[in-house]
Amino acid sequence: MWADPVTLLTIAGMALATYATRAAGFTLMRFIKVGGRLKTALDAMPPAILMAVIAPTIFATGPAETLAAIITMLAAIARLPLIAVVVIGVASVAVLRIAL
Amino acid sequence: MKDDSRMRWQDEFCRGALEIIPIVLAAIPIGLLWGTLAAKKGFSPLETALASGSMFGGAAQFVAIDLWRDPVPWLLVIFSVLVVNARHVLMGASLSRHLGAIAPHLRPFAMFLLVDEVWALAERRVLQRPLTWPYYLGLGLPLWASWTIASTFGALIGRSLGEPAAYGLDFAFPSLFIVILASFWRGPKTGAILAVSGAVAALSKLFIPGAWYIVLGGFAGVALAAATYKPGPADVG
Numbered sequence: 001m002w003a004d005p006v007t008l009l010t011i012a013g014m015a016l017a018t019y020a021t022r023a024a025g026f027t028l029m030r031f032i033k034v035g036g037r038l039k040t041a042l043d044a045m046p047p048a049i050l051m052a053v054i055a056p057t058i059f060a061t062g063p064a065e066t067l068a069a070i071i072t073m074l075a076a077i078a079r080l081p082l083i084a085v086v087v088i089g090v091a092s093v094a095v096l097r098i099a100l
Numbered sequence: 101m102k103d104d105s106r107m108r109w110q111d112e113f114c115r116g117a118l119e120i121i122p123i124v125l126a127a128i129p130i131g132l133l134w135g136t137l138a139a140k141k142g143f144s145p146l147e148t149a150l151a152s153g154s155m156f157g158g159a160a161q162f163v164a165i166d167l168w169r170d171p172v173p174w175l176l177v178i179f180s181v182l183v184v185n186a187r188h189v190l191m192g193a194s195l196s197r198h199l200g201a202i203a204p205h206l207r208p209f210a211m212f213l214l215v216d217e218v219w220a221l222a223e224r225r226v227l228q229r230p231l232t233w234p235y236y237l238g239l240g241l242p243l244w245a246s247w248t249i250a251s252t253f254g255a256l257i258g259r260s261l262g263e264p265a266a267y268g269l270d271f272a273f274p275s276l277f278i279v280i281l282a283s284f285w286r287g288p289k290t291g292a293i294l295a296v297s298g299a300v301a302a303l304s305k306l307f308i309p310g311a312w313y314i315v316l317g318g319f320a321g322v323a324l325a326a327a328t329y330k331p332g333p334a335d336v337g
Contacts, residue, residue: 003144003146003147003150004142004144004147006171006172006174007142007143007147007172008147008150009174010172010174010177010178011147011150011151011154011155012154013174013177013178013181014151014154014155014160014164014177014178014181015151015154015155017178017179017181017182017185018154018155018156018157018160018181018185018188019211019212020182021182021185021186021187021188021189021192022185022188022191022192022211022212022214023192023208023211024188024189024192025188025189025190025191025192025193025194025195025196026192026193026195026196026199026207026211028189028193029192029193029196029197030196034197036329036331037326037329038326040325040326040329041322041323041325041326041329042193042194042197042322043325044293044321044322044324044325044326045190045193045194045318045321045322046194046220046223046284047281047284047285047290047293047294047297047321048293048294048296048297048317048318048319048320048321048322048325049187049190049191049194049297049314049317049318049321050220050277050280050281050284051281051293051294051297051298051301051317051321052187052297052298052300052301052313052314052315052316052317052318052320052321053187053216053274053277053301053314054273054274054277054278054281055297055298055299055301055302055305055313055317056301056302056305056306056313057271057274058274059298059302060302060305060306065271065274068268068271069274069278072274072275072278072279073278073282076278076279076281076282077282082119082122082276082279083121083122085275085278085279086122086123086126086272086275086276086279087122088275089268089271089272089274089275089278090126090267090268090269090271090272090275091268092268093268093271094266094267094268094271095268097265097266097268
């Protein structure tokens with residue numbers, strides 16, 4: 001069978017749910033005037049979210065991930081090109097997972 | 101003149117595509133893996149392609165396929181996708197302020213491509229220069245295409261290259277985020293925000309079921325920034 005109707009409908013539902021979350025923030029902000037305290041809050045959003053995404057991986061997974069994150073961070077602070085930092089991160093976690 | 105603007109378009113597209121390459125390379129084996137998992141749960145290659153192409157969301161797709169059984173608990177699956185993707189509301193709200201250079205009729209489509217990695221690279225870009233449509237498309241389109249094609253291949257061959265974690269490929273995403281995080285550093289104030297959002301996210305992940313940790317951690321950091329806000333000269337009057 002190529003496509004089951006229930007599967008298709010569920011896929012459509014998942015796609016809608018995903019798009020809804022991606023469009024919601026954008027749509028919401030069209031009705032909000034940004035200034036002062038709200039601007040400060042929104043400016044803090046990218047680093048706060050970036051940190052929240054990776055925190056469980058780098059702090060609460062295992063020593064290999066935490067150490068690899070520190071190595072990656074040093075590479076990032078050294079201003080290496082993006083691709084180099086990603087390669088260093090991937091390689092160091094692969095080695096550390098075997099070593100530790 | 102027309103050639104000139106076309107060259108600039110291509111230039112910007114390539115700039116975006118170049119930045120997303122490491123993520124594309126990491127996403128391919130993960131897409132393959134998702135396709136094999138989907139095939140095991142009874143997805144045909146066509147259904148796999150439709151799911152990856154229409155959702156374009158790694159984390160949500162893994163959660164959904166994990167919950168998938170016969171008969172499909174569709175309400176639970178869709179609700180779980182909504183929860184996992186809740187972080188995108190915050191990401192969209194943050195990026196919405198930087199879409200000025202993108203034509204209004206293209207913005208709804210831009211939001212379709214708003215996956216974590218595209219969002220993060222777009223936020224980094226606006227620290228330097230305005231976010232243009234070809235640059236954004238250069239980020240999103242290669243990743244969307246490779247994700248969709250890889251997962252379809254996974255369903256077709258029914259075999260992945262093994263566990264991506266064995267090669268450390270899963271760490272490509274935190275690595276990218278660490279790089280981009282570094283460009284948001286503005287001194288101790290940023291440190292305080294990061295400490296709060298990181299601690300709240302890690303604790304939420306440990307103690308609260310579901311994928312609320314990103315939203316909770318993000319909110320905690322943002323709340324701190326708002327609470328410690330002092331009106332500057334620009335805000336008075």
